[in-house]
Amino acid sequence: MLAENAFLPILLTLASYEVGRAIQRKTGNSLCNPILIGAILTASMLLLLKIPVDAYQSGCAPLQYLLTPATICYALGLYEQLEKLKKQLGAILAGILCGSIVSLLSIRAMASMFSLDDVLTISLLPKSITTAIGMVLSSEAGGIAALTTAAIVITGVLGNVFGESLCKLFRIHHPIAQGVAFGTASHAVGTSRAMELSQLTGAVSSLSLTVAGVITAVLFHFLIP
Amino acid sequence: MKYLQQFLRILTISFLGELCHSLISLPIPASIYGMAFLFLALKTGMMKPEQIRQTSQFFVGIMGVLFVCPAVGLLNCWELLQKHGAAILTIVVVSLLLTFAISGRVTQRLLKKEDA
Numbered sequence: 451m452l453a454e455n456a457f458l459p460i461l462l463t464l465a466s467y468e469v470g471r472a473i474q475r476k477t478g479n480s481l482c483n484p485i486l487i488g489a490i491l492t493a494s495m496l497l498l499l500k501i502p503v504d505a506y507q508s509g510c511a512p513l514q515y516l517l518t519p520a521t522i523c524y525a526l527g528l529y530e531q532l533e534k535l536k537k538q539l540g541a542i543l544a545g546i547l548c549g550s551i552v553s554l555l556s557i558r559a560m561a562s563m564f565s566l567d568d569v570l571t572i573s574l575l576p577k578s579i580t581t582a583i584g585m586v587l588s589s590e591a592g593g594i595a596a597l598t599t600a601a602i603v604i605t606g607v608l609g610n611v612f613g614e615s616l617c618k619l620f621r622i623h624h625p626i627a628q629g630v631a632f633g634t635a636s637h638a639v640g641t642s643r644a645m646e647l648s649q650l651t652g653a654v655s656s657l658s659l660t661v662a663g664v665i666t667a668v669l670f671h672f673l674i675p
Numbered sequence: 676m677k678y679l680q681q682f683l684r685i686l687t688i689s690f691l692g693e694l695c696h697s698l699i700s701l702p703i704p705a706s707i708y709g710m711a712f713l714f715l716a717l718k719t720g721m722m723k724p725e726q727i728r729q730t731s732q733f734f735v736g737i738m739g740v741l742f743v744c745p746a747v748g749l750l751n752c753w754e755l756l757q758k759h760g761a762a763i764l765t766i767v768v769v770s771l772l773l774t775f776a777i778s779g780r781v782t783q784r785l786l787k788k789e790d791a
Binding site for chain 1: 702707712742744745746747752759766768769776778781
């Protein structure tokens with residue numbers, strides 16, 4: 451009965467996210483991340499009410515439909531911050547390129563270390579970039595799209611939750627460098643956090659997720675086992 | 676009506692992005708084409724920032740909630756995650772740390788030089 455209710459999936463999603471936001475406002479702790487809390491609450495409710503995940507996901511389709519238009523809107527911030535970025539474009543691109551190469555090489559090396567099979571390795575390789583590119587790369591090379599999505603989501607949420615602490619840990623204090631780190635290492639999910647830090651950080655982060663996605667799409671083919 | 680007009684402009688760009696994605700056989704998603712198109716439209720003056728500002732701000736603001744559903748989707752490959760959990764988690768965490776540190780530090784180092 452509940453599983454068929456057309457409004458329940460999005461209702462659950464928005465309500466859980468709002469609870470997450472309220473907790474974050476109260477505690478001021480970046481660990482209390484609304485995406486993380488939202489997902490845990492929603493998943494618990496699904497298990498409790500015995501609603502299949504597939505039914506929930508197809509119910510959320512109207513919301514997910516907004517993902518492409520929303521990502522496109524990052525271009526406005528990028529355009530308006532461009533003057534500040536022009537002089538530093540070389541530094542930004544160098545950072546993204548190095549980060550993307552390190553991401554691919556480290557995943558490849560660790561996959562061999564854990565002696566994962568080729569299918570798992572291929573599925574994990576594109577995990578630092580945006581789902582839309584990563585999933586296609588993985589499935590076209592014979593990987594498991596669901597696992598790639600899972601790895602991408604975990605990466606993004608970790609970047610979103612711990613990004614600020616990582617900036618402190620690695621002493622990355624310039625907003626442009628922070629944006630490059632967020633966007634290159636944790637794609638759109640990290641970028642949504644970078645947007646909250648500052649306009650400039652968010653703009654650099656959205657540029658970085660785009661460039662990192664394209665660089666990875668090119669380099670990916672050289673690293674397939 | 677302002678919001679509807681702004682949404683119409685953004686949807687038009689999304690449509691063009693999706694069109695390119697289906698016509699060109701590269702693993703580049705509609706959103707990346709769309710970002711390039713919107714950027715070019717703003718750059719050439721075909722579109723003014725004011726013509727999309729409020730709706731853009733709304734979309735960028737709600738970005739976070741759009742990732743809740745994919746995160747819940749982790750339940751779908753729970754078995755695979757359990758079987759190789761330790762390896763997958765190690766790979767995800769270590770490569771995140773490395774990528775974050777290297778990309779941020781490289782950019783920061785080069786920025787300082789350009790400033791000096």
